[in-house]
Amino acid sequence: MSEPTAPAAPAAPAAPAAPKTDPAELKITGLTKSYGPDAPVLQGLDLTVPGGQLAAVLGPSGCGKTTLLRVVAGFLRPDTGTVTVGGRTLSGPGTHLPPERRRVGIVPQEGALFPHVSVARNVAFGLTGRDRAARRKRTEEMLELVGLAGYGARMPHELSGGQQQRVALARALAPEPAVVLLDEPFNALDSALRSGVRADVRAALRATGATAVLVTHDQQEALSTADLVAVVRDGTVAQCATPQDLYRRPADPWVARFVGDAVLLPGTAEGGSAVTALGRVPLAAGTAGRQEGTVLLRPEQILLADPSPADARGTVTEVCFYGHDAMVTVDVDGLDDPVGVRMAGHVTVRPGQRTGIRVTGEATLHAGR
Structure with a gap:
């Protein structure tokens, strides 16, 4: 087979001249x-x-x-x-x-x-x-x-x-x-x-x-x-x-932990929301009736702010800076396990600082704890 001479730099990807084959399941x-x-x-x-x-x-x-x-x-x-x-x-x-x-x-x-x-x-x-x-x-x-x-x-x-x-x-x-x-x-x-x-x-x-x-x-x-x-x-x-x-919407807490970072909280669901240590959190559609279980949030759904009477509160224990974002660990009042918070941009909180905690978006509830 004859072979072309190599240039100094690769060409940009382009569509093939050959016809596409029918995709097969x-x-x-x-x-x-x-x-x-x-x-x-x-x-x-x-x-x-x-x-x-x-x-x-x-x-x-x-x-x-x-x-x-x-x-x-x-x-x-x-x-x-x-x-x-x-x-x-x-x-x-x-x-x-x-x-x-x-x-x-x-x-x-x-x-x-x-x-x-x-x-x-x-x-x-x-x-x-x-x-x-x-x-x-x-x-x-x-x-x-x-x-x-x-x-x-x-x-x-x-x-x-x-x-x-x-x-x-x-x-x-x-x-x-x-x-x-x-x-x-x-x-x-x-x-x-x-x-x-x-x-x-x-x-x-x-x-x-x-x-x-x-x-x-x-x-x-x-x-x-x-x-x-x-x-x-x-x-x-x-x-x-x-x-x-x-x-x-991971199928269970194990999947949630395996695919990305997860915040798992005990909670009681009723009326389309769940009561947790971070306050009342709206639940995704499909959760009906009163039940106890594990509430799943992602770290980017949690915001840190100056404490207000309506906010949960906690103490910052660790800040890990990654450049494009940072992971902040917070010990939440009334919660046994610390919570991870993903923050973008400039990070102003420091270990030892008290902070208010707010939740944005919807959570999912998994039966059992």
């Missing part, structure tokens, strides 16, 4: 997988990713994220359950298609490019059954799509970490897969590169219309990148929702 039902009688990993996991969307699978170490990806890719056979893409069964009772027949692309950690061949040949690796001209055309389209037009002649070691991840994505997208699996692909990148590469990957997936699953342990990455976020706990999906709904 990924549907996983009742998936179980164990590595022995005493080592269950997936325990009846259900997950549906609509065609053309990106779902982030988020969860603590050992919850089954990577095992799920390997089952969808065909590297592992599930004990029970089904995996279908666009209505086509990949795994199920009596069926287990090998990886090469699944139309599933994979972007592994750290790219995993072939070090002894050029970028162009890496991208063209999966383009079997096409003549040389078609392979070259598709390779050039994919490199243009990920912002590396003209980089085909370079060797992988001549690229930065972010560029290598873009090449890995181009290689995964080149055969026009129905589903793309991304296994923590940004882990090896420093924070300055990570957000830019994430944005480029998201744009490339949207341009091709591929359905995608991103496995990550980074909550901010999941919330900022995905159309849907599935939180996995003990081998099942604890909650799957849009990033906004997941953050604002």
Whole structure:
């Protein structure tokens, strides 16, 4: 294959010339997988990713994220359950298609490019059954799509970490897969590169219309990148929702703590609001009747102000400044556990200072304490 000469700087990402493929829904039902009688990993996991969307699978170490990806890719056979893409069964009772027949692309950690061949040949690796001209055309389209037009002649070691991840994505997208699996692909990148590469990957997936699953342990990455976020706990999906709904209305206190910072207060709900140590807090729609439970707020919903008779009061114990915002810890009068308050802009409070505390917006109530 002839390869173009590399320029000094990458071109901006552009839409591909090739037509988009029809997006295919990924549907996983009742998936179980164990590595022995005493080592269950997936325990009846259900997950549906609509065609053309990106779902982030988020969860603590050992919850089954990577095992799920390997089952969808065909590297592992599930004990029970089904995996279908666009209505086509990949795994199920009596069926287990090998990886090469699944139309599933994979972007592994750290790219995993072939070090002894050029970028162009890496991208063209999966383009079997096409003549040389078609392979070259598709390779050039994919490199243009990920912002590396003209980089085909370079060797992988001549690229930065972010560029290598873009090449890995181009290689995964080149055969026009129905589903793309991304296994923590940004882990090896420093924070300055990570957000830019994430944005480029998201744009490339949207341009091709591929359905995608991103496995990550980074909550901010999941919330900022995905159309849907599935939180996995003990081998099942604890909650799957849009990033906004997941953050604002988590299914239970565990999900609330795992996805972002949470303020959890005992409270008694009645008449659409809850009485708490921070005062009466409006509740989201759907809470009816009188009940006791745990009231969930986010730190940015709490404001510190000069004390007034209507405000709860507390003492500032710690201020952690992060530049774009700060997290202030307050011991609230009448509350056993301290409360975290997220403040933007200039922070004027200091440890030891007394302050008034006010709540903005709605809370959610979870039964039990």
